[in-house]
Amino acid sequence: MIYLDNAATTRPNEHALERANAFLHDTFYNPSALYRGGVSAHAELEAARSELLGYIGDPSRFSLLFTSGGTEGDNQALFFARRGNVVTTAGEHAAVYESATELKNRGVEPRFAPVERDGRVNEEALLSLVDSSTALVSVVHVNNETGAVNDISSLARAVKRKNPRTLFHSDGVQAFGKLPFRLPPDVDLYTVSAHKIGGLKGTGALIKRKELALRPLLFGGGQEGGLRSGTENMFGIEVFRYAAEETFASLEKNSVHLRGLRERLFSRLEGTLTRISPEDGSPYILTVSAEGMRGEVLQRMLWDRGVVAGTGSACSSKHRFSRVLTACGYPERVLDGVLRLSFSPETGEEEIDRAAEAILAAVQEYKERV
Amino acid sequence: MESVVIVRYAEIHLKGKNRGYFERLFSVNLERALRGIRHELHRTSGRYLVEKFDEARADEIERKISRVFGVYSCSRGWLVPNDLGSIYEAAKRIAPSFGTFKVETHRADKKYPLTSMEVSAEIGGRLLSENRQLRVDVHEPENRVYIDVRENGTALVFGSFYEGAGGMPVGSSGTGLLMISGGIDSPVAGYMMAKRGLHVELLHFHSYPYTNEGAKEKVVTLSKILSEYSLTARLRTVSVTHIQEEIHKKCAEELNVTLLRRFMFRIAEKIATEIGAKCLVTGESLGQVASQTLEGLTSSGDVVRLPVLRPLIGFDKEEIIARAKKIGTFETSVLPFEDCCTVFLPEHPAIKPSLSFIEEEESKLDVESLVEEALGTVEVIPL
Known part of the structure; x- marks a missing residue:
């Protein structure tokens, strides 16, 4: 995983x-x-x-x-x-x-x-x-x-x-x-x-x-x-x-490492996913949205592909949208598709590349199925 | 002096020549309810006695017994030799420490040297002389001490009646297949049919990855609670993911739910036939949601030949909730895991879809192969 x-x-x-x-x-x-x-x-x-x-x-x-x-x-x-x-x-x-x-x-x-x-x-x-x-x-x-x-x-x-x-x-x-x-x-x-x-x-x-x-x-x-x-x-x-x-002890080193990984990951996803996280934000978090899709469904498709991701939306009709991201002013189709990808100093380049592939494949699968 | 649970049964004795059959089924069900708990079950005239159990588990036994359909009431009590001294020792444990009471004696052993009245007077008198805080009130006592002098040289002494689930022994009315969701209604529907003697098998439809594992866990929990009454041993699950995707892609949005339900009924009927269930059971209630209008019910019932039993059809939501609370499923049912993803929920579901429109939309799908495919996803979860 x-x-x-x-x-x-x-x-x-x-x-x-x-x-x-x-x-x-x-x-x-x-x-x-x-x-x-x-x-x-x-x-x-x-x-x-x-x-x-x-x-x-x-x-x-x-x-x-x-x-x-x-x-x-x-x-x-x-x-x-x-x-x-x-x-x-x-x-x-x-x-x-x-x-x-x-x-x-x-x-x-x-x-x-x-x-x-x-x-x-x-x-x-x-x-x-x-x-x-x-x-x-x-x-x-x-x-x-x-x-x-x-x-x-x-x-x-x-x-x-x-x-x-x-x-x-x-x-x-x-x-x-x-x-x-x-x-x-x-x-x-x-x-x-x-x-x-x-x-x-x-x-x-x-x-x-x-x-x-x-x-x-x-x-x-x-x-x-x-x-x-x-x-x-x-x-x-x-x-x-x-x-x-x-x-x-490795705070500075981790920051540089993860900022690089975050941008590497986003560059793979760019064009398919909308970026929510700011570039000058924490290097540990990359939040994106697969517009018009359901983050929670993508999350489970990703789990089945060996990638564990967070989300900011739910399939539930009651708490469907994240309170925070709603407050940021995003429209519903962005809010629905939110995925939060967050890293640790152990996260490696190769993992990021494989994750990017899995995310793109899951998005493609979603589009074909729904 | 031995601790016992006295089990009295309800409608069974009305069943004339079938009585033997009902009683056998009833005792099998009692044994199933007590599986895993050391005990002995004995039938005596018109009742059962649970004996030789670990006193620490007496409450659990009483709860499990009270949930077996066919039980009219049960009581915790003491089994003692029928001499007055032994009866008195047990009566002391049952009697309150203050307030009013009354002793009531029933004598099956007509050769017993004292009459029922004399036994009551003797035991009541001894209790009074020992405890000055007690008073006798034969009309409206706060507590009662019951003495049952039996024919085999023993007596039962007990204090209160615990209301049983009533109804008929599960299995006496055959087998049905309940379509169970994670909601409030379907477990109640299953309970009600089990109460009328139906052996209830369970079927749950999920659409992973559109629904989550939490939703499935919730159905397992509900099934376990229901099975304390229905004595059901397993839950079957089927994935309708691909069916939902196909409907979503190819058919009119407002019919999403209607069409899905027709598939569910078809799948349920196939499984029912395979396992020997003779009817389908649902938690539908007339007019509760768009798919439960007369047209909605007709359109789903239309695709199966088996009878569809809908015990909640005339119930208000409040009535169903009250029952769910009594059974103990309500709190689980309202946990926030939904069994349908908003991806597939139409904004404006058809309330009164015509059968011709439904059939026209459905003709865009390969119904048979989708049903077959779904049947290939059956999972059996032991409860």
Whole structure:
């Protein structure tokens, strides 16, 4: 199988699994325990924390708490808003979008800024929604459906200029380990997840500005400085740590490699498929549309041809179109045929060529059959 | 003292000379329902007793038994020697810890030294003297303790009746083939025919890659739930992908569904004949969707000779949903996997297609070879 759905999840990194293995066997101790085994587990936990944070944030300015993944981090950030309004975008992942919608039931007004054709937020429109009662602004770093990159640093700066008390959050799940990025001082909260870079599902982190008095979603034993109770997922955290170590060591190299592959793939598909992903977007995502066809059907035809692809549409009559791509303003015939092809640093040229062949063949098959 | 489940049966004893046949079928069905669970099943006068089972599985046994068609009611109780001391020990377990109660005794053993009234009075009296929080109310008791003194030196003591599924033993009315989709209606239709004694075989049509594997999984789950009642052992699936593609390419769009249904009926009839099913069963309800108008029903029924049973024909959607909830299929039926891709859904399906128009459009297709091809895709999934 040629796996091109890495934006959904990646294959767990074998080296990281091996290195973390000890935490399943010899040193399985609870990091809160006060005997030597527990204390050393705790030390490992803190080392993982500081390493992971160190890749993108200044540890004197930011701290990192481990979570169960992107959704939890986004929820904890969004629900920190208690009054006024929250400004976010029409291009958010459901974890932010649905949390913002839920805020309405809790007395906070959600405001959604429109997105451009490629999925990037319209900066002017976003800023016009920010006012003196805006508690929080949340903008996805890399749009998970198109790969478009929002300029988080400049957006955060502009928001703070308009209202210095407004908090700025970004969902960085598709950006962490993939884009060269350091957290600027204007960002207050940043969500990351392990399983998009070779870690395990069920592991993630929320990075926050140190002095920010965040509120917990989960109460209990007071782990993670009281902000996230629950015995730490040591194995998952260690895999995250080692997977990130590899990813960040070759971040630049991966970017160049994948940008080349992405363009190589698109050049094969050009003329048959419509490009949705912008060229200056994440090198990890190429979203295209087989206009007038059904992405979900193509996806299954591709599976049968040995290629695993993502999609942005469904055969179902209820949720037929992607909310995000609809917001980008595409017509129905484009929305119907969406395929999201997403890569990992392991994806090779030969795989890309074979995938391109399979995609073209599937499109041809579809045309003949329907 | 032994834990038992008492099973009482319903319509069977009305069936005169066929009674022996019905009873045999009924006990076979009880055994099938309890397959995989250690137990012994004994028939006594007018009822069955499930004995020698693991107490931890008693609830499961009761649930499975209550779903067997032909069961009128069942009760969890105790089988004890018929002396008053043993009966009293069991009655203590059944009696409530406070509130009102009444003891009712039935005596099959007419040589028993006490009359039914005397047994009730004696056991009721002992329960009262032991527990001051209890009171007797012979008219509207909150709880009842039933004692059944049997002829073989034993007695059954039980407290409540668990309503059974009613109906007739599955298989007593022959075999039918249910066309099951992932929707709400067809499992209910299958349930209703099984209740009337029909052995229900299952057939599902899919159109991979236009429908997904999730839709098929959903039908397997529904079939498993239905099979707790219908005791069906397998699900058959057939691909109608190529048929849908051909219809889509060659025929008038508004007839897409009508024509597909005619194919489904033809395929179903062939399979029914092969497996000895004597009727087709569908979940259709008059007027529910475009293909279920009188014209729609006629056009699909027209292509087969077997009778088509549509037990939901006069039901409102709400009534069907209420039944689906009771049977336990509703929650699965509403999972978001559709069994028809929007690729093939016409924007404006024909509501009252004329037979001549249908036949004219259908003549553009090689019906026979498409049916044959579809029959080559049959898969059998054990439940």
